[in-house]
Amino acid sequence: xxxxxxxxxxxxxxKLMIAILVSCGLVTAIVLGTSSxxxxxxxxxxxxxxxxxxxxxxxxxxxxxxxxTALAVILIFGAGQFSMIAEGAFFIGTLGAMMVAxxxxxxxxxxxxxxxxxxxxxxxxxxxxxxxxxxKWQVSEVVTSLMLNYIVQFFSxxxxxYYFREVSSSSLASIxxxxxxxxxxxxGGTRIHAGIIxxxxxxxxxxxxxxxxxxxxxxxIVGNNPKFANYSGIKVTGIMVASQVIAGALxxxxxxxxxxxxxxxxxxxxxxxYGWTGIAVALLARNNPLLVPLAALFMGYLNVGANIMxxxxxxxSEVVKIIQGVMILMIAAEALLKKWKxxxxxxxxxxxxxMKGDVVND
Amino acid sequence: xxxxKEVLRMENIVKVYSNGVMANKGINFSVLAxxxxxxxxxxxxxxxxxxxxxxxxxxxTSGDIYVNGEKTIISSPQLAISLGIGMVHQHFxxxxxxxxxxxxxxxxxPRKGLLINRKKAHRQVEEMADxxxxxxxxxxxxxxxxxxxxxxxxxxxxLFRGAKILILDEPTAVLTPQETTELFEELKRLKSNGYTIIxxxxxxxxxxxxxxRISIIRQGRSMGLYDMKDVTEQDISxxxxxxxxxxxxxxxxxxxxxxxxxxxxxxxxxxxxxxFVNNVSxxxxxxxxxxxxxxxxxxxxxxxxxxxxxxxxxSGSIEMCGKEISGCNIKDIRALSVSHIPEDRMTTGVAPALxxxxxxxxxxxxxxxxxxxxxxxxxxxxxxxxxxxKDYQVLCKNPxxxxxxxxxxxxxxxxxxxxxxxxxxVIIANQPTxxxxxGATEFxxxxxxxxxxxxxxxxxxxxxxxxxxxLSDSIIVMHDGQIVAYFPDAGKISELELGKxxxxxxxxSESEIKEACHGQ
Ligand SMILES: Nc1ncnc2c1ncn2[C@@H]1O[C@H](COP(=O)(O)OP(=O)(O)OP(=O)(O)O)[C@@H](O)[C@H]1O
Ligand SMILES: [Mg+2]
Numbered sequence: 105x106x107x108x109x110x111x112x113x114x115x116x117x118x119k120l121m122i123a124i125l126v127s128c129g130l131v132t133a134i135v136l137g138t139s140s141x142x143x144x145x146x147x148x149x150x151x152x153x154x155x156x157x158x159x160x161x162x163x164x165x166x167x168x169x170x171x172x173t174a175l176a177v178i179l180i181f182g183a184g185q186f187s188m189i190a191e192g193a194f195f196i197g198t199l200g201a202m203m204v205a206x207x208x209x210x211x212x213x214x215x216x217x218x219x220x221x222x223x224x225x226x227x228x229x230x231x232x233x234x235x236x237x238x239x240k241w242q243v244s245e246v247v248t249s250l251m252l253n254y255i256v257q258f259f260s261x262x263x264x265x266y267y268f269r270e271v272s273s274s275s276l277a278s279i280x281x282x283x284x285x286x287x288x289x290x291x292g293g294t295r296i297h298a299g300i301i302x303x304x305x306x307x308x309x310x311x312x313x314x315x316x317x318x319x320x321x322x323x324x325i326v327g328n329n330p331k332f333a334n335y336s337g338i339k340v341t342g343i344m345v346a347s348q349v350i351a352g353a354l355x356x357x358x359x360x361x362x363x364x365x366x367x368x369x370x371x372x373x374x375x376x377x378y379g380w381t382g383i384a385v386a387l388l389a390r391n392n393p394l395l396v397p398l399a400a401l402f403m404g405y406l407n408v409g410a411n412i413m414x415x416x417x418x419x420x421s422e423v424v425k426i427i428q429g430v431m432i433l434m435i436a437a438e439a440l441l442k443k444w445k446x447x448x449x450x451x452x453x454x455x456x457x458x459m460k461g462d463v464v465n466d
Numbered sequence: 467x468x469x470x471k472e473v474l475r476m477e478n479i480v481k482v483y484s485n486g487v488m489a490n491k492g493i494n495f496s497v498l499a500x501x502x503x504x505x506x507x508x509x510x511x512x513x514x515x516x517x518x519x520x521x522x523x524x525x526x527t528s529g530d531i532y533v534n535g536e537k538t539i540i541s542s543p544q545l546a547i548s549l550g551i552g553m554v555h556q557h558f559x560x561x562x563x564x565x566x567x568x569x570x571x572x573x574x575x576p577r578k579g580l581l582i583n584r585k586k587a588h589r590q591v592e593e594m595a596d597x598x599x600x601x602x603x604x605x606x607x608x609x610x611x612x613x614x615x616x617x618x619x620x621x622x623x624x625l626f627r628g629a630k631i632l633i634l635d636e637p638t639a640v641l642t643p644q645e646t647t648e649l650f651e652e653l654k655r656l657k658s659n660g661y662t663i664i665x666x667x668x669x670x671x672x673x674x675x676x677x678x679r680i681s682i683i684r685q686g687r688s689m690g691l692y693d694m695k696d697v698t699e700q701d702i703s704x705x706x707x708x709x710x711x712x713x714x715x716x717x718x719x720x721x722x723x724x725x726x727x728x729x730x731x732x733x734x735x736x737x738x739x740x741x742f743v744n745n746v747s748x749x750x751x752x753x754x755x756x757x758x759x760x761x762x763x764x765x766x767x768x769x770x771x772x773x774x775x776x777x778x779x780x781s782g783s784i785e786m787c788g789k790e791i792s793g794c795n796i797k798d799i800r801a802l803s804v805s806h807i808p809e810d811r812m813t814t815g816v817a818p819a820l821x822x823x824x825x826x827x828x829x830x831x832x833x834x835x836x837x838x839x840x841x842x843x844x845x846x847x848x849x850x851x852x853x854x855x856k857d858y859q860v861l862c863k864n865p866x867x868x869x870x871x872x873x874x875x876x877x878x879x880x881x882x883x884x885x886x887x888x889x890x891x892v893i894i895a896n897q898p899t900x901x902x903x904x905g906a907t908e909f910x911x912x913x914x915x916x917x918x919x920x921x922x923x924x925x926x927x928x929x930x931x932x933x934x935x936x937l938s939d940s941i942i943v944m945h946d947g948q949i950v951a952y953f954p955d956a957g958k959i960s961e962l963e964l965g966k967x968x969x970x971x972x973x974x975s976e977s978e979i980k981e982a983c984h985g986q
């Protein structure tokens with residue numbers, strides 16, 4: 105590794121640490137300001153997630169859906185598109201998986217696989233809509249995807265309440281999934297399910313797709329300069345559409361995996377918002393699929409901590425939202441640690457050129 | 467003669483970029499009031515970097531700057547502007563979707579209450595354009611302008627902000643000889659009005675003609691400050707490059723083969739009905755370099771775009787290597803072994819955030835050499851990037867760095883590397899040596915001639931008459947979308963003659979122009 109890459113890595117790491125520390129500081133401030141039992145709240149938030157095997161499991165469980173949506177976001181943004189469809193694709197995926205899980209009897213294993221594939225297909229279809237609208241009529245994908253997210257959410261809930269509803273239940277719930285469709289728990293004593301393995305494998309695959317395939321290279325070229333891509337003979341619109349379809353499939357599959365891994369009935373009355381948090385995770389991972397698992401775990405930890413704190417103390421779990429916002433700001437802020445970084449680079453460059461003396465004044 | 471005041475002085479400037487490249491290694495630089503001062507050096511020598519430091523866009527890692535004798539830290543372009551420093555960048559800094567006037571007044575708009583006084587703005591810009599003899603309509607959108615016109619807007623923009631010290635980073639790279647002459651007259655007038663000008667150009671004859679003194683840098687280090695009358699062009703290129711550069715091109719007579727491009731009655735017009743190319747017919751043959759001379763904006767670029775599939779044409783036909791291309795997309799045309807060096811490298815020539823390697827591979831990644839079943843062969847690619855950087859003398863830390871961290875001329879070399887290394891049969895070269903230093907220009911021209919000697923065809927579009935005359939075997943002159951002259955033997959025309967046709971003062975007879983089709 106040359107000195108420059110090393111410096112960038114060190115600074116990135118340091119930035120992450122600072123972001124985390126500042127977030128912790130912020131939690132402290134909020135807790136001290138609002139709680140009548142701050143020690144209890146602190147403990148719940150920071151240590152709580154590690155106090156039992158089951159809670160550690162919770163972190164991993166919370167990370168799983170975020171990994172799918174973050175990958176989707178990386179693909180879409182990477183192709184220079186700003187579709188927010190990861191959210192809708194995830195939710196329609198849960199609907200697709202629910203339909204297969206409740207109504208199509210199949211042997212164990214095959215049943216889950218089919219459910220996940222249907223979820224992926226439905227996610228892909230939903231993601232295709234804004235892509236096509238943009239391709240045909242240059243409608244902004246930002247706007248159409250945002251509106252579509254609502255349509256998808258209400259459509260899914262409508263489907264559950266009118267066609268798959270458990271009539272004996274007073275709250276909204278679908279009929280129970282067939283046992284054959286459920287994703288197996290892979291670590292006893294937790295609810296960590298096979299979905300997480302799928303997610304990790306997908307992170308590797310998407311990394312490979314982006315950096316080791318011709319499709320990935322074309323995608324990055326399109327994302328960086330579509331005019332240049334066109335001039336190079338790359339089918340620009342094809343790549344843009346494909347990236348969104350693959351992303352939709354990923355998010356949809358994530359929805360299916362979440363449903364079949366964590367639940368036995370569909371119970372959401374509104375979308376859980378993993379598509380949005382996925383954007384934060386993608387940013388935290390610096391758009392690198394290999395860093396997505398770490399970023400998702402961290403986000404999962406924050407969520408679990410917040411939930412425990414909300415349950416055990418008088419601080420509400422919304423705190424997490426504030427923390428997420430601050431962290432994104434800090435990580436996105438280019439100026440942070442810039443001087444320090446520049447100094448290291450200057451030293452390294454001087455060492456290379458063989459120049460002496462301290463000439464740093466900024 | 468009175469002693470001139472030093473308006474700008476830089477001492478021991480060191481600049482290290484965030485990727486670890488040390489672009490300036492202790493440069494001293496001094497400019498006197500009212501002079502035109504040349505700054506010369508090879509591609510990547512650190513000229514633009516030094517200028518950006520004066521303009522407050524980059525901060526020096528160390529070193530001092532004195533403006534009018536006072537030590538100053540130029541922390542931002544705003545500050546530079548308020549100190550009376552203006553800069554015209556090597557790569558344009560205009561907002562494409564805004565009009566000329568809007569770009570010129572951006573940030574310093576004349577106001578009427580809270581609103582921008584559009585009328586006044588237009589008038590001011592028009593007056594200014596008139597005063598400096600730069601014909602551009604204030605209402606035209608930047609994206610509709612030619613590169614030459616954009617250049618003018620950039621200069622107007624700097625003057626509008628009240629610049630007294632004007633930095634021009636390769637302003638003539640995009641200008642035609644006539645435009646250059648005009649610009650020089652303007653610059654000389656500015657000089658006699660007390661303006662100070664720092665001028666960067668790789669065209670040494672221009673430097674010699676225009677400037678009073680010259681500072682030369684090589685690989686980030688000062689190579690001295692000279693009075694222009696004390697040095698010759700050869701001296702300058704020696705100091706810059708460290709060896710003799712042969713600027714005259716030697717080539718043997720062409721061995722003409724079969725036609726490769728056959729254009730017949732071609733018409734191209736824009737969306738708003740403007741005619742770009744009007745009934746153009748010509749033939750390009752194997753082993754031939756056909757130059758297209760013309761003042762920028764007379765249809766040459768649109769012609770090149772249609773030939774490469776970037777632009778639809780309205781009527782007529784284009785046959786490329788025996789195939790009518792009206793139904794072809796860009797990829798199909800590239801597959802016919804056609805390569806295209808685009809006019810504007812930054813907007814169409816590169817993906818700025820990707821590496822040099824990736825940029826040189828954008829058109830050939832799917833070839834079996836580099837990928838199988840859609841999976842990239844990393845080793846091969848890396849090796850290819852290294853080869854390209856070495857072959858085409860792209861000055862870089864390594865080929866994995868972002869291409870936009872290269873100097874302008876080196877980006878151009880990377881574009882050339884991509885387009886010439888794909889073993890093309892036909893090369894459509896639009897300003898191939900724009901912004902490239904003398905040494906590399908020599909190298910690129912030799913390369914093009916070698917390809918022509920190997921039976922390739924080259925369509926050379928250039929506003930550099932020297933280049934057109936020196937490289938081409940035959941020449942077409944375009945004016946107002948039409949072919950106004952065809953010269954089967956480029957060796958037999960003078961620059962002056964060519965100029966008359968380019969400006970539309972003269973036009974050949976129909977039958978002479980028809981010669982361009984060689985009876986087909
Ligand atoms: N933004 C940047 N980040 C990193 N390195 C840079 C950046 N800009 C320039 N460099 C490097 O600094 C060196 C000097 O570049 P500079 O643009 O000053 O050259 P130049 O003399 O203007 O060359 P040219 O004649 O090609 O325009 C080059 O090696 C280039 O790669
Ligand atoms: Mg430069």
